[in-house]
Structures are given as structure tokens and as C-alpha cells.
Amino acid sequence: MADIGSSERTGLQEDIRKDFSPAALVSQLLVPILLGLLGFCAVAAAVSSTAGVMGVTVSGLAVVVTLLLAAGLSPRYLPAFSRGSWPRVFAAAAAAGALHLLLYWTAGSTVLLSLPAFPIALAGGALLLATSLWSQFRRGPAAEDPVTLPQTPARPFAQTLVLVLANWVFFAAAGMFSAWIMLGR
Secondary structure, eight states: HHHHOOOOOOOOHHHHHHHHHHHHHHHHHHHHHHHHHHHHHHHHHHHHHHHEEEEEEEEHHHHHHHHHHHHHHHHHHHHHHHHHHHHHHHHHHHHHHHHHHHHHHHHTTTTEEEEHHHHHHHHHHHHHHHHHHHHHSSOOOOOOOOOSOSSSSOOOOHHHOOOOOHHHHHHHHHHHHHHHHHHHH
């Protein structure tokens, strides 16, 4: 009887170690924060547009594509990068930054297409709100019943705090930026 309980506890401890390795935590932190940043960029671009029409530039589209690629690929490739060496991760980020600077200097203001700003602002605001609420209410820092062992381990408090603060700061910053632009016109 004691062997069954100890094997369940050992299995749960191994699951916790596997789910909360540093690389897995970084990728779990990165995806909602990158999506929140994308929502902030969408709201900021839509609010700063002129006459309700937003021009999508080459550099703006490159930022959106980079954020989407980073959010989509980080859970799969960030643990592999971190197993190797951190200079590889920094080199990839530096290469992406250099590519963005090169695009901005060469074709940064070239408008590819024009879109109405209101739907983009709504979509960006919805993405901001969704990532903020998702990070706040998804597997919080403590189990509801502390007496029994939870089936899924609770997310560490520091990770919850970082996710909640980052995404709500993006949400508040988008509101403040919108008010600043609207009151300044």
C-alpha cells in the first residue's frame, strides 16, 4: 500500500520537474507576452492612423510576422536552444533585430496595403484582453483544495505574477497611448 502512494508521488514530482523546467517556463512565459505585445502594437498602430485608415508598411508587417513566428515557434525550439548555449539564442535575436533595422532603413515606409483602423483596433484590444485574462486565470498559483494533491500541478507564483503584470501593463499602456493620441489631436 505504501509503495502505491510513493510511486504516485514520485510520478507527480517527475511531471512537475518536466513541466516546469527553465526552458519550458520561459516558453510558457514568452507566448502570452508576445501575443499581448502583438495586441498592443495593433492598437497603437490603429489609433495612430490618420483618417481611420491604417497603412500597413513593410517594416510593420515584418514586426507582426516576427511576433507571430516567435510566439508559434518558441514552445518547440526555445527548449532546444537553451539546452545548447544561450549565445545561440542571443545571436538569433540579434539577427532578427538586424533584419528589422535593415528593412526599416531600406523599405520601412513603403505601404503595402491600407486597411480600416477600427477593426484592427478591436482585434488588438480583444487580443490584449484575452491574453491578460488567460494569463490571470489559467492554472493559478495555488490549488483550490490544499489538502488533496491536484491532478495538474499549479503554476509557480513568480510565473503567474510575471504573466499577469506584463499582459495587464500592455493593456493599460494601450489605453493610455490611445487616450494620449486622441487627446493630442
